[in-house]
Amino acid sequence: MSNKLLEVKNLKKYFPIKGGLFRNVVNHVKAVDGVTFSIEEGKTLGLVGESGCGKSTLGRSLLRLQKPTEGTVVFNGKSVLDLSHTEMKALRRDMQIIFQDPFASLNPRMTIHSILREPLDTHRLGSPSSRDQKILEIMDIVGLRKEVLNRYPHEFSGGQRQRIGIARALVLGPKFIVADEPVSALDVSVQSQVLNLISDLQERLGISFLFIAHDLAVVQHVSHDVGVMYLGRLVEKASSEDLYKDPKHPYTQALLSAIPIPDPTKKTKRIELEGDVPSPINPPSGCSFHTRCPFAKDICREVDPAQKDLGSNTEHLVSCHLY
Amino acid sequence: MADNKEPLLSVRSLAVEFRTDKGVVRAINDVSYDIFPGETVGIVGESGCGKSVSSLAILGLIPSPPGKIVHGSIKYRGQELVGLSEYGYRKIRGKSISMIFQEPMTALNPVFRVGSQMVDVICRHQKLSKREARLKAIEMLDKVGIPSAGKRIDEYPHELSGGMRQRVMIAMALSCGPDLLLADEPTTALDVTTQAQVMGEMAKLQKDFGMAVVLVTHDMGVIAETCKRVLVMYCGQIIESATVEEIFRCPQHPYTAGLLRSIPVVREKKLKRLPTIEGKVPDLLHLPDGCLYADRCPKVQDRCRKEVPKLVGETGKQRVACFYPNNREDLM
């Protein structure tokens, strides 16, 4: 039951910045700065943070689309970062990704049929005729009609393209999918359609998701657990119920209060944060959030807070000196 | 301040068409509304509904080979704007009516410093020396909440964060004290915390300057916080018009009701399935007969497929374009 499908330990991704006459490495963009978490089979972790917090880089690092600088990723007992090229290719059948931009995530020169066939052809799964059968099955699950197959991506709306992207990720039968802001670029009325689809996939196919978003409202209903990232670090992680009822980290509280409520009678008690997000090139000393935190103390400037588990029956991790 | 009876901006039966490879598309069809001095009006709808086009039309910014205003009138303080020459529009843009856009990175010229762009705008409309204009620009940057404005004025757009750039754009738009600000999705590209800050600053500025704001957005939360009145658009038409309290308390049009229900919000309890609006927006090239929402409407009747409902109701009260609107039913 408590089967850890994915375990990430101290993952770091630093991008080197070259400068000077000889293009030496001058500094680093610390996109992901030591992140640790795990996801169980069939569960979804929602990962929320604002732009520049490193969540997309993290998602891509798990699939080795980016090479992490440090840390380990263990999937189903295998250390992903140590696999050979062939072993990694085989593992790709189990780990897939859905992208944010429905317009850039499909090759405009390929028909939908080719797009959905390609993963099966690449891995030589089954016989050629059974591959088309598989495609039809998947299309049924995501709600696409078979007439779609002979068309090209530009003939479809954003929501439909996103479904095609999801179908492409499903065709190999993965156990884990990184969903990188899959609904951010969609209209509001279409967002909930796609979110419902993702919930269905969790239930029917038992797929685990890492659901990346910048909006806490979007992840609430599809996630079992939710994590909040700031400047490359995971500042809080708890079960979905606990995080929304009892957010402990000041950043999480500010994020929750910042969401405009579609109800003019409810006035939000908004926690105003000072200033802008600092650059990940030179993150602040100690706790990276201290420059904007309304509760900052002296110790926050000097010491990086350790991750503590404050939960009673479920895990509730927080990195903050207030606790 | 101003006489509340006379509208600042008056749009009547506006229609805008675009020529595409496949035929002519009516991006806006028969849109009419008024904006009074000092008020904030929200125009909400999803992609393709024509909300952005309606603001661009006011300032004559519709790209002219494919697009054209084919019908209707837009009157600003009694002066007709449709059909103005480019020269005529330029006298109004920035000075009387200003606009800010969604993507601050593409709205600011990356090879010029922020200060020079602002001074450019100020000098165009006011007879100030470069020096005076620069001081005015610093004052404006300060007002929009940019710290160390005196130093930041000499920076390039790429040196500023997204939130900062948006504030610069607001400062530029307000630097000549316009009566009306058209804001086209000004906070959509910003993070939620920055959005909260920028919205707060805009509200303060609006009070200081006493200007009217037309806020175009797809975010109902932003509408709830900032607007007094709301127009809901669908496929180029206004299908509901009401005060913000009325719209949220009792949305009469089924689309408005569906939209409000399907917004992802933080709820008390997790839901198994989120409410949605089934189907998708009709292709503007092949609009159905009758009500454009008929295919997706849970309450559709025969009449809906044959006739097009018009916006009915008294001015100043809640108006809706539907044959079977919701009445006194609560949200959900």
Next chain:
Amino acid sequence: MAIGGKKLLRELPKRESLWMKAFFKFRQDKLGMASLVIVMVYFIIAILVWGGLIATQWDELLTNGRMPPSLEHWFGTNINGQDIFQRVIFSTKTAFEVGLVVAIISSLLGAASGAVSGFYSGGWIDELFLWVFGCLECIPFYLFVAAVAFALQDNPFAMHIAMISTFWTGTARLVRGEVIKLKNYEFIEAARAIGVPRIKIIFRHLIPNTTHIILVQASLLFVTAIKSEVVLSFLGLGVKNGISWGLMISEASSEVASGIFENFLAASGFMFVLVLAFNMFSDSLQDALDPKKVQ
């Protein structure tokens, strides 16, 4: 429900690809269509010549020395007694041969190398290619051609080889630039996430999305090749067997001094019309293929 393979696709109605969209768009461009018609006329002439159906007597001495235009010889004959009109028609085939060979091979070479270079941009492969591009572009074109022509002596394709070896870098740079941009698009990341091998990514995903650039560049190369051939033939480095507009103009240089213009006008006239039409066709092609406008 065991439907599969080709049977499945045959059942469904064919929808429009980006090519068809471009084609429809192109059809509406009257100037583009007119220039395409002109180019096609020339092309048909070239095919007929190649098939040996017309202008067969271009080389024969039909009259005794130069004759003015008449019903028998529409443009008259040149100083050797050869029919100018037949020579001008035959030259169309030469022009197309040079243009097509150079354009097609340069495009293939350029596309492949540009794509590989762009895909590995920042790496040593890219640096190597850029160095090669730079070196080739430094050499003055006509000197290089002269050197190649001399080295290859009487090889009838000396001129073609010389042109290809300098023209391909232009396409390569353009394709490289586009690939560098495309490489970061999510559909490429998706292909990597699926495990598609790199070669396939380059040839199946990247290059097909640069064909609009390759095509337009190829049409420009076609025209440049024809124009370059004129200069080369003038310098004696051009076509060896056969006749071309360039050779005709070269021959005509002595005649023009005596006030005889037919040879010169015929050759330059035909060339001018083809080059102009092809340029306009290329402009319209670019408009029709522009992915930003095709939406």
